[in-house]
Amino acid sequence: MESKYDSLTLKNQLCFPIYLCSKEIIHKYTPLLEKLDLTYTQYIVMMYFWEKHSSNVKELSQALLLDSGTLTPLLKKLEKKGYITRVRSTKDERNLEVTITEKGINLKEKALAIPDSMAKCIDLSDKEIEMLYSLIYKVLLNVLKEEK
Amino acid sequence: MESKYDSLTLKNQLCFPIYLCSKEIIHKYTPLLEKLDLTYTQYIVMMYFWEKHSSNVKELSQALLLDSGTLTPLLKKLEKKGYITRVRSTKDERNLEVTITEKGINLKEKALAIPDSMAKCIDLSDKEIEMLYSLIYKVLLNVLKEEK
DNA sequence: TCCTTTTCGTTTGTATACAATTTAATTTTA
DNA sequence: TAAAATTAAATTGTATACAAACGAAAAGGA
16 A cells, blocks of 8 residues: 555655664673673774774774764773773874774674674675675765765 | 884774774764764664564564663653653553653654765765675674573 | 854753663453 | 464664864964
8 A cells, every 4th residue: 555655654764674683782792792891892992902902082983983072982992991091192283193003903803703693693795795885885986975 | 123012002992993993983872872862872762663663672683682680771862752652551660661752753854864964974875885784794793692 | 362153061951761670550360 | 352472653872973062282473
């Protein structure tokens, strides 16, 4: 039965399942990350530092699409755990130099098992993963177009 | 250059872009929903009530995969806006009967333009949407498997 | 150089999210 | 039927998220 309200039904939403998917995957990550004393967002930030040992809030914010208001308290928590250091730049006092510590680097070893464990849970073929990745990325770029 | 840490790089993450996609789509919704005095989650809840005029917290929680701790304050806000009513069931006082109001029903008219507006922003072909929907749904079901 | 503007990060306020606990009501069981 | 177990929703505590306002520092311009 057709109705002009069809586009307002839950089953016709595309964003809602994406939102649920994100939420439930993160939920699956949680027990794995607890062993590293990390939340999902903290894990993403640490992943950034495993690739690039030093950064600042602005760079992180642009790379991870996270607000500085989200990053400031999060980085303080990571500092408290001893995974990073936060120091004002001497060259430009506005900048905060964030650097991974030895302890933070070593954490990568403990994280090695996580991606496999998650892949098993998501349970898609390589082809499906590739397809999903490219579609999601396309949407992301479209949504980000003409802003930011 | 291959490394045993490849699976821990940001560009090899599948969940991260899904998470960003969800976040950024919701961000796109925000100005549209402001005209209805709704947040995204509140919009989802209202969408549920546009299809089924009455429910309770448990049913909502199962249908929308939202915790009662999330729903309780959210429903109180929707009640305050006059879109729903919250009344304890007389048959079983543990249950909270949540019902959409006339004002809540009328809100659907104002929401009619939103899906088109969002579709334009997401900008995928019908085929791509179908593909993305089915892949996301598959992941969601896999992740939910053997829990909940 | 002094003033305006911009930039960077922090803070404040609002809204999710969920785990864990609590409270009240109902159901089950001994 | 009285006690134990279960259920439903609310509460508490922690962690995002982001908008908007703020403060300090640096850059740019007159």
